[in-house]
Amino acid sequence: MTLLLNQGELALIPYLMAGHPDMATTREIGRKLVNSGIAALELGIPYSDPLADGPVIQRAGQRALAAGATTEACLEAAADIAGEQAAPVLLMTYVNPVLAYGPERFARDAAQAGVTGVIIPDVPVEESAEIAKTMTGAGLETVFLVAPTSPDDRIAAACDASTGFVYCVTVTGITGSRSVLPTDVNALLAKVRTHTDLPVAAGFGISSAEQVSLLRGHADAAIVGSAIVNELDAGRDPGPLVRELLSACK
């Protein structure tokens, strides 16, 4: 996989919503982040009705759309960031913007932009056959999610369908910070590992250095979204938070 991993060490995947607060900021922050020692950058393409997202990312998406973010512009920003030739860029969006753009065209344009993979959280394995074939056909990796509610057969299917890494949802719920992570996260991560040799990244609800450090030795990467979006909401550079999270990985 193209995640930048150091053997045995926890890595970080920060999330940015493309176009939040504006596309120029996304490009600038994104270019800095991919050069900061992260494993990959997850770049969100906004959608009006994001069912897996909590209030922070919902609001960021609404702000991006209100500021005129289009899928085309998000792909251009992705190309700009991927042009740094540093950490890989993954796209996270929902199925309807991809259908509206046209799956083949989306896959081709994303690959041409230098994107390495896609995460579409409202496409479970059952609905994935065509769209995953289209993405992998263009050379993109597909990342599927497993959740604390996924029984073994679903975990196995998601691991089989994933080609980049497996996204392990740490909480039963939507994105956004939690004061504590459930105690059985590491058990879930261990179970996922019995089904795959791919790297396993943990996300949803992870917002602090302390929570990141608890994943050391259990996950290959920690995905942090809402906490970073919060920094941008407050008009702050998320750089210092990312550096703090990176040092918690070690």
Next chain:
Amino acid sequence: MSERTRFGRFGGQYVPETLMAALDELQTAWLQLRADNGFLSELRARQATFVGRPTPLYHAERLTEHFGGATIHFKREDLCHTGAHKLNNALGQAVLARRMGKRRIIAETGAGQHGVATATVCARFGLPCTVYMGAEDMRRQEVNVRRMRMLGAEVRPVTSGTATLKDATSEAIRDWVTNVRDTHYIIGSVVGPAPYPEMVRELQRVIGDEAREQYLAAENTLPDTVVACVGGGSNSIGMFAGFVDDPSVDLVGVEAGGLGVETGQHAAATVGGQAGVLHGSFSYILQDRQGQVLPTHSIAAGLDYPGVGPEHAMLAELGRASYVAVNDDEAVAAFKLCTRLEGIMPALETSHAIHHVGELAREMGPGARILLCFSGRGDKDMHTIESVSPTDMPVIGGPL
């Protein structure tokens, strides 16, 4: 894609992984219970004594006379307990949830009719109930908010997006994602991921099954055309289910044309939308070129939704049912006309279908037969009607 979750190419299960196990569990429980005599007899008994079924078939003589054309009958779902067809589904799903051992109920509501129906069954069974409702809808359906609270439900205002039914549905799904282990989501229409569209149709098909039998008994023949309003499309699909295998019966769904489909200010997803994914299923939705779901407009909160159930999308594509749009002002006029001529105050949602029935009756002429699903009563809409036309209610005997 799996065929068991589809209506033709429509439907499916486009939801976060966290919900997939719960949908499987629901599907399994539903398939077992729909063939379970204990469940079915419990449901029938409660329908009879709690909902008030069967609801009557009514000959709308004065409207028939007024339009001067086809003979018009109403299937009186407005006479269901709580005032609309919504209780058929809420009751069925509550009985199901109890048998599945779910201890908490959530729902979304637009006009408040589904919220009231859900709050009602939760009061009856002693289940905690949370209803998500757009802040804008809470304002225009304030009486229903009070009814839900009186029944013991918590009504949570939703301010995101357009603060209407679409956003309330998204919030309810997010609650379900978070509390899926002990919570059942009683979705209010034939929308959402499988198995909901099929399950809600089966719980609403009592409308069409009763109506067909009653119509045959009263008229010795079938209607030529069956008409119902379509928001998400549950009263219509329940009504259509009774007649879909009768090729001689035309099925017509009436969507909300708002200020006119050409203005973009409407909620007619089948008439004016394109195929896309909303709330877990692939169907016709109102969206922009980027695939972002568009804000909708209808005077009827219960129709103010940018999607339609996937089975309707299939029926439309097959040509088995046809779909038209009726505008706000036409619905308001039909509301008044029906109230004054029949002494039955229709919901604004139903009023859309009544307007179209008038046009069809004239077009089809005497001797033809129309059956309307009279989906709900209009008390909840008094405030809205008075605010758009406060002083022009004529006295009886005056001009209409």
